Amino acid sequence: MLLAGLCTVDLVQRVAEFPGAGEAARKVQSRAVDVAAGGPATNAAVTVAALGGQATLLTVLGAHPLAGLARADLESCGVRVLDALPEHLAPPAVSAVVVRERDGERTVVSHNAAALGEKPAFCLPFDGQIADFLPVRAVLVDGHHPELALAAARWARASGVPVLLDAGSWKPVLDELLPLVDIAACSADFRAPGRSLHERGVPAVVTTNGPAPVRWSTLDDSGEVSVPRVRARDTLGAGDVWHGALAWGVGRFELPELIGFANEVAAERVRHAGPRSWTAAVRGLVAGLERGT
Template identity: 70%
Template sequence: MKLLLVGLCTVDVVQRVTELPAPGEKVQSLQVDVAAGGPATNAAVTAAALGAEATLVTVLGAHPLAALARADLEAHGVRVVDLAPSRSEPPPVSAVAVRDRDGERTVVSRNAAGSEATWDGAVEADAVLLDGHHPNLALAVAKAANAAGVPVVLDAGSWKPVLDELLPLVDVAACSAHFTAPEPGLHQRGVPTVITTAGPGPVRWSTADGSSGEVPVPAVEARDTLGAGDVWHGALAVAVARGPSVTDRIRFANEVAAERVRFVGPRSWTTAIAGRDKT
């Protein structure tokens, strides 16, 4: 199974702390990790851990920090297609603090402002996941995927201007609880399946033909919620490629994300989901 995951790649500096610091406060961390991050990137790591051939299309460049992200991805089985390999600017960096007792986190990030990366090739994959952080790239890949009959999954964390053009090309829009879109609604914009996550709450879904429902999330003790939504989206993309029903896809993604939050650190969970197949 081949998955193409398209979007943001950051360098995450993750500090685990007893309590999240108040403004002006300095605290000592319990643990420090450096890893590649970003919605499409964490989804790619998830897909690779689940046994897919995962290719991440992104913008990294030649800055020394980019080498850290690239090495992390290669170590976890993700093939990287860097559309700006000679770029000298540092990649986006995220500063993350994770509270030890419950896995709650704060994130400060730059993201991919001003990116002009695009795509002029074909799409040869069983499913595509887009996070929309490189707008021209997302549009070009979505059009190529549509032409090839490849399903497109959108990680819709927040509204982005590109979504006006992108949504009609999307087969599954997987939205966060905080996602809001201007009228018309996503089904009216041409999206066949809309899914909305709510952290530990049930995941709701609806289809353009009027069907709807919700799928409960397994109850687990959360140790680290960093990237859990990205992991959920990566598992969903794997399930879409495998082709089960919408409820089975969501159930699989819920189970994988529940495994992720049980483990401390940005990559320790990958061995727990390796080869998992419950779709």
């Protein structure tokens, strides 16, 4: 799988409770701390690798020392990184995350890829390096680096590879990107101005809404798939994990079974506390599928 988009450095603190109103100046003692690579495409890539797929992340990290933390984490997860700006000296995007232990809810303060500017001089790998990561069964883009998203999607369309879009919010690049997309996986808050996604050329649209059923539609059918009820211990990145499972399942399942599989993987993720503790359990899901259980 090729996954193109944002990579952040996440500093994750687990706490008993979030500070209440009027407590902004009060220190809160965390119970655990993790540092991991994050971001929509990145967490999806970790999921693909955990499921046993070959995951290649096309992103921007650069040469700042903080980028080394993300690279090391991704290497330990089995994700290959293609850095489109390897000499970039500024720090990568950083997210400060607080997770509440009793229910896994989180708050995130982040600085995304906007600091790179509109059209940086990316060193795209498609001209000379594409043979290094073939074959690619699917491409997922999150739109955070518009030039990377378009390059990956255009290559996929020319190569007959399905394109999935993680559509968390509307981005200007989507006007160009949507006609290249085969499956748009949207959050409940996503809104496309003017025309619907089907009218914009997207054959399949899937909409998640937390624990509520996942809705899906094609040009001639629609439905919804229930989400497993679990005790959540950590919801950080659960949606990204869902998108990674969806990408891994393309070509293995058809709608709506594909959605059901992604739901099971995301449910397994939220059962576990910490940014990587869930990966072994996800491997077990795949082993069960292979055994036919």
